[in-house]
Amino acid sequence: MSDHSAAAARPTKWGFAALFGLVGALVVGVIVTAFVWPAATAQAQNLPVGISGPDAAVSAVEDALAEKDPSPFALQTVDSRDDAVQAIKERQLYGAILLGDQPEVLIASAAGAAPAAALRAVATQLQTQIDTTVQKALKDQLTAIVQALQSDQQPQLPPGAGSGSAEVPTVTVTDIVPLSPGDPTGAGLAAASFPLVLGGMLGGILLTLLVQGAVRRLIGLVVFGAAAGAVIVLVMQTWFGILEGDWLLNAAATGLGVTATSAFIVGLAALMGPPGIGVAAVITMLIANPISGAALPLQFLPAPWGEVGQWFAPGAASMLLRSVSYFPEASTAMQWLVLSGWVVLGVVLTVVGHQRTAAEIVPRPSELEPRAAEPAVV
Template sequence: MAAPTPVIHTPHTPVRRVGVLSLVLAAVVAVIVLAFAWPSVTAAPHDLPVAVAGPDQAVDAVTDAVAEKQPDVLEFTRVDDRDAAVVAIEKREVYGAIVLGDAPEVLIASAANASVAQLLTGIAGALEGQVNAQAAAGAAAAGAPAPAHIAVTVTDVVPLASTDPRGTGLTAAMFPLVMGGMLGGIVISLAIIGAMRRVLAVVVYSAVGGLVLTGILDGWFGVLQGDFWVQWAAIALALAAIAAPITGVVALIGRAGIAVGPIVMLLFANPISGAAMPREFLPGAWGQIGQWFPPGAAANLLRDVAYFPDADASFSWLVLAGWTVGALLLSVIGHFRTAGGAEPDELATHEDDPVAAAV
């Protein structure tokens, strides 16, 4: 008679662990929702830089009227004339301009941001009513006949590409760029042993990935304008600035450093990057803080090289280069710290040993 098959009882997970894990997962979900929903829910325009030109009396009247109806929304900068206003827009010093005089005009730049362009277009309608009311009042006071209607022209100085008329393509491209850099750093950290080999992998991945993404966004979708190779350099550097910190921290502390990607780049830096909305829409100083991180610098730089070649993009270039170089230096430090340049496990520690290499 065959012996009965023993029954193996798998131990159950302790109830306390189940409760703790559930609470942790709930907290993680809450953080993710807050990170991505908070900027949109709290978004409100404030201190948007806009140029204004024209006679002093007319400028004072218009700026006072705008400030009364929409306080703290616009921050006016006086310029000499229309040409100076156009230059300021093309250099991305202002989002648009109000030009007053015999032929009042509102200048917008939909390539800078479609929401701000729409806001300024609405102001043009209010300005037209105000200008005509003042002209009618002046004529009545002088006993003159009612003047002809004065139209306020809206001119798009830097329009979006015809292939991306709403700017959604350029905005949507930023999240895959952040994800691509982050996933590249994570995969390289997991698949490649040796900090210096990871440095090489980041450089090659960024260069090739930048070429592929530029080909898609520029050559295929047409959402980017301007010089192809400048765009490639910007995208490649952005990928490196996001991927390299992950591999650099992994070289120092081991695979726990992979969390740099999801926590720093995705949950913290991406929501305040200003990619989906102008940084002036974010509360407090968060919009400015976001420009010091790779997602924000990449979003700003890509818009500059695509539509605003005259803008001073040196800050964004330096931010991306600083993150890349600093992270690669972490990899070098980690290389000398662990001999093999990887997380402190047996394989990585002895990877560069002569005996191991000979085997």
């Protein structure tokens, strides 16, 4: 048996096998923590919500919310219902609580299922308080009548009491920006964020491994992003009806998000070599994706990670796609700039990496000079 065959057949040391198992378990733990931690620690807090109505009623709601830590809503006073509706359409507010003779709670289920559920719970609590107040008032009136009859006096009823004309106010819940009928719970839109990130990573890895040359990779990057955006929107909007709004704008937003992720992987791989693929994948999958705010609003995540996640490609892409699809009046300049910045970063890293590689391959001038002929040996 040759030395090479003997080395190949030599069993692995026990210590190395145990170390490999421990390191593998640690890696799995890190991955699980990265995905579970945001969801496990997420809670309703500081959601921008409008409020209007009598000062006494508004103060009562504010005092009730102040008792909770953290406060689920960051209340902002609105002048009218129209102002609240416009702020919701521009994604400045997740909803509004309108108090008065006709109480109403405005929600936007397209902004997220969790905020809509929290505001529906507020509507239920308001209705319970109204019913309790009315029942207490009726009980007090009956008590006064009984006491007056027992003392042989004429019962003194408050104005309007017993006329039957008074009605118990009903809290109305109005969905200002509802979800598409093809995705009534929003589960499809929330679940689509992970495939978008995975598709961008896959495109970047394939371009790195199968395409040679900086210019060719960049051309492939542009073609891949445009085609991926069109195919994804074709599936999500045309086929399943998850998205709404302008088809081409949705495709452009999706394509830019995929391109941003792919460009980062291509650029880092060009700069660092094969290890760059792993580094870019770790940053994208284990850091940026869990704090992207795709499934839950960024306010639900522990501070400041929700805001930080919006500066990465997955967070900006998720926010942009939801806005252009359901909130055409919302400002999206920041998301377009963030995604474009990641694309530019990937292009710069690609060019720098390929130039450095080319410089290392080109032989030095001293190596190109012909060597002096050695004397012939007699």
